[in-house]
Amino acid sequence: QVQLQESGPGLVKPSQTLSLTCKVSGGSVSSRGFYWTWIRQVPGKGLEWIGHIYYSGKTYYNPALESRVTMEVDTSQNQFSLKLNSVTAADTAVYYCAREFNFSGSGSYPDHWGQGTLVTVSS
Amino acid sequence: DILMTQSPSSLSASVGDRVTITCRATRDIRMYLNWYQQKPGSGPKVLIYGASTLQSGVPSRFSGRGSATDFTLTISSVQPEDSATYFCQESYSDAHTFGQGTKLEIK
Numbered sequence: 001q002v003q004l005q006e007s008g009p010g011l012v013k014p015s016q017t018l019s020l021t022c023k024v025s026g027g028s029v030s031s032r033g034f035y036w037t038w039i040r041q042v043p044g045k046g047l048e049w050i051g052h053i054y055y056s057g058k059t060y061y062n063p064a065l066e067s068r069v070t071m072e073v074d075t076s077q078n079q080f081s082l083k084l085n086s087v088t089a090a091d092t093a094v095y096y097c098a099r100e101f102n103f104s105g106s107g108s109y110p111d112h113w114g115q116g117t118l119v120t121v122s123s
Numbered sequence: 124d125i126l127m128t129q130s131p132s133s134l135s136a137s138v139g140d141r142v143t144i145t146c147r148a149t150r151d152i153r154m155y156l157n158w159y160q161q162k163p164g165s166g167p168k169v170l171i172y173g174a175s176t177l178q179s180g181v182p183s184r185f186s187g188r189g190s191a192t193d194f195t196l197t198i199s200s201v202q203p204e205d206s207a208t209y210f211c212q213e214s215y216s217d218a219h220t221f222g223q224g225t226k227l228e229i230k
Contacts, residue, residue: 110169
């Protein structure tokens with residue numbers, strides 16, 4: 001069973017960079033057919049897809065966040081990461097990492113999720 | 124940008140009721156539509172992908188239909204454990220936009 005676990009600071013100052021890592025167990029980030037994804041949720045609100053990365057390093061970002069987002073994959077450590085720069089209070093959210101299955105026909109969907117980690121942007 | 128609009132925003136149902144949630148896209152997304160269930164304190168769980176394919180392990184009382192811009196999630200006979208918030212999501216565009224959610228309360 002694939003498991004994902006987010007880690008990183010729970011508090012980030014405005015204008016700084018939010019950095020999170022997602023450790024994968026029970027599966028490999030090098031598996032074909034899967035993307036490795038970040039999604040966030042403002043507490044009590046809706047979900048926002050941030051982007052995903054393939055094992056090759058190819059990235060796909062939400063255009064609304066693209067200018068501030070960097071994702072990387074580390075196959076040797078079986079993990080992937082998210083950096084979001086120039087953060088503001090609007091970036092305060094629960095950040096989830098997930099494995100996203102790319103199926104033939106009609107798209108992709110996250111089938112395994114981490115538990116989520118709350119990141120607060122505040123001075 | 125594709126916007127995803129769910130209706131209703133919330134609803135209340137009794138055990139055994141048939142419940143339908145609608146999701147509408149602002150442009151054609153073919154069948155690139157997923158449905159999720161989220162309970163408080165947990166991440167979302169996929170129920171339906173590709174508009175109508177039931178994810179393995181999900182009870183058969185959940186079903187999805189639709190294509191292009193109009194989609195539905197139906198629970199044929201609501202159970203107490205179905206109390207949750209339900210989200211749709213398109214995976215057609217670069218933004219993979221989610222709907223705003225529908226909160227289902229069991230009376």
